[in-house]
Amino acid sequence: MPVVIRALLFDCDGTLADTEPLQYRALNGALLDMGQSLTAPEYQEIVGLPDGEAIRAVLGKRGVSCPPETVASVLKGKRAAYRKSLGTGASPVPGAADFVRQAAGAYLLAVATGAWREEVDLVLGGLGIRDLFRTVVTYEDCPAGKPDPAPFLKALEGLNASSPAPEPPLQARECLVFEDSPPGVAAARAAGMRCVGITTGFSGDALRDADLVAPHFRALELRRVTAFFDRRAR
Numbered sequence: 001m002p003v004v005i006r007a008l009l010f011d012c013d014g015t016l017a018d019t020e021p022l023q024y025r026a027l028n029g030a031l032l033d034m035g036q037s038l039t040a041p042e043y044q045e046i047v048g049l050p051d052g053e054a055i056r057a058v059l060g061k062r063g064v065s066c067p068p069e070t071v072a073s074v075l076k077g078k079r080a081a082y083r084k085s086l087g088t089g090a091s092p093v094p095g096a097a098d099f100v101r102q103a104a105g106a107y108l109l110a111v112a113t114g115a116w117r118e119e120v121d122l123v124l125g126g127l128g129i130r131d132l133f134r135t136v137v138t139y140e141d142c143p144a145g146k147p148d149p150a151p152f153l154k155a156l157e158g159l160n161a162s163s164p165a166p167e168p169p170l171q172a173r174e175c176l177v178f179e180d181s182p183p184g185v186a187a188a189r190a191a192g193m194r195c196v197g198i199t200t201g202f203s204g205d206a207l208r209d210a211d212l213v214a215p216h217f218r219a220l221e222l223r224r225v226t227a228f229f230d231r232r233a234r
Helices: 020-032 040-046 051-061 068-086 096-103 117-127 150-160 182-190 222-233
Strands: 007-010 108-112 135-137 175-179 194-198 212-214
Touching (some): 020 040, 068 117, 096 222, 135 150, 150 182, 175 182, 182 194
Parallel strands (some): 007 108, 007 175, 175 194, 194 212
16 A cells, blocks of 8 residues: 655744744844854854754863853743744744645644744644644654654654544555755654755755755645655655
8 A cells, every 4th residue: 555645743943833043043142142152154163053052062162161050041041032033923934824724724833843832832823723733743852853763653643532532543654744954854854754855044965854845934835745656655
């Protein structure tokens, strides 16, 4: 029996919403408060990592001691600045909201991200699509961040536990992931899921391990995308 796509799993920042510039400015501002700074190319190196891990990577690269209280202080400043920036609304990745609305009529939908739930709810709510996802996995649900497959496997678990429960139970190979970062693509592959890379922040070459690469959702037609993966599964 051929495998077909039954569920679509989405990263949030950079995939559904163009929030990475806001994330960068917030983190850089928090680092500046302690006498450090972060260049845009350096930020690209940590995109997709959980906040705490990203902060430790930045400070470690500078030889700055980063005990838990230092990381917590930077994180507090970063999160406050980021929440404030979300007050004016996050810009959607072109076509993302319409793509999700169309997909909701035919597929199980989930979000799997390393961001904090409060922030994710603000972003998805601002796009008007929060209620279309059966499960939303955030840092609070799964501290193990991408490229670890745990966030996507947790989302799979959540979809199978949702009501009405999918029958037969959903399997990883029946899930198609949409991601914008190399750690995210690696996590999807490690979870046994297929993946579409969205080049909002990285080149197609950087996302070469994805099965398919597109600049944004306007370049993707839902029926053709899922049919492409259904054919590949045969």
